[in-house]
Amino acid sequence: MKTQLRLFTLILTLVSVLSSGCASLPIGKEPSDAEINAEAAKAYAEVKAKSKLSTNAEWNAMVQRVANRIAASSGEKFNWETILIESPEVNAWCMPGGKMAVYTGIMPVLKTEAALAAVMGHEVAHATRRHGKQRYARAIKESLAGLVIGAGAIAAGQLLCKDATCKTLTGLGGAAAGLAVTFFSRKFSRDDETDADKFGQIYMAKAGYDPSEAGRLWDRMAAASGGQAPPEFLSTHPSNTTRKSALNSWLPEAQAAYQQAPAKYGLGAPIK
Ligand SMILES: [Zn+2]
Incomplete structure (x- = not known):
């Protein structure tokens, strides 16, 4: 009975979210930045409300200072916000409009x-380069299916999708999960991933971090993801070797940006 009531409430919420979604977002055409960002901000508020935030003061301070520096180096005037979520998952993302989580x-x-x-x-490069825009428009158009799948899966206590990002949605309420599913289940194309690597390396360099660390990072990520579902930034990527050689080929440009950075932090603080 309790489960039925909960499901009923979820469906009511979904209908109201869907109606408001229909009213605020143009269906089937590319939405504006303002429209996408407003939807992302709603989903982000739900993620925040449902997630356990980390109380690790050192890591929180590091995440905030890196976020601030990357945001500044991107030159984008978003309403930036970043949270550190307490979770064993090896993941990070930035929603359209600059809402981030590590x-x-x-x-x-x-x-x-x-x-x-x-x-x-x-x-951040995925957000500033608007990689999600057209996919988001399609996702909104198909959101009825996404919302119903989200509600059903949560009511049943499981998620239908097996990918790592979907697991983060298990704790979310139905309406937020519906919107978040449309955001998270969106896969960037390989070209978008390559573009995000290139611009990401420039952003880190302008922010004052040694860009040669980008190539080494992906070695660590590949080693750590053995056997598990890959996180967003590995999911549709070319092989680690291809990726590293691309990052290294862009390194002269990134090094030039690093040389002009107002402050240089090298590798920054170690993470223990
Ligand atoms: Zn990516």
Whole structure:
């Protein structure tokens, strides 16, 4: 009975979210930045409300300072916000409009503050380069299916999708999960991933972090992800070798940006 009531409430919420979604977002055409950012901000508020935030003062301070520096070096005037979520998951993301999350599970894998800057640079580049725009428009169009799947899966206490990002949605309420599923289940193309690598490396360099750390980071990520579902930034990527050689080929440009950075932090603080 309790489960039925909960499911009913979820569906009511979904219907109301879907109606408001229909009213605020153009269906089937590319939405504006303002429209996408407003939807992302709603989903982000739900993620924050449902997530356990880390109380690790050292890691929180590091995540905030790296986020601020990357945001500044991107030159984008978003309403930036970053949280550190307490979770064993090796993951990080940036929603359209600059709403970011880092999971504590990624921190020991990174080993250096500069590697964190490489990851955040990559995620921020997806947002600043508007990689999600057209996919988001399609996702909204198909959101009825997404919302119903989200509600059903949560009511049943499991998620239908097996990918790592979906696991983060298990704790979310139905409406937020519906919106978040449309965001998270969106896969960037390989070209988008390569573009995010390139711009991410420039962002980290401009932010004052040694860009040569980007190539080394992906070695660590590949080693750490053995056997598990890959996080967002590995999911649709070319092989680690291809990726590293691309990052190294862009290194002269990134090094030039690093030389002009107003402050230089090298590899930053170690992450223990
Ligand atoms: Zn990516």
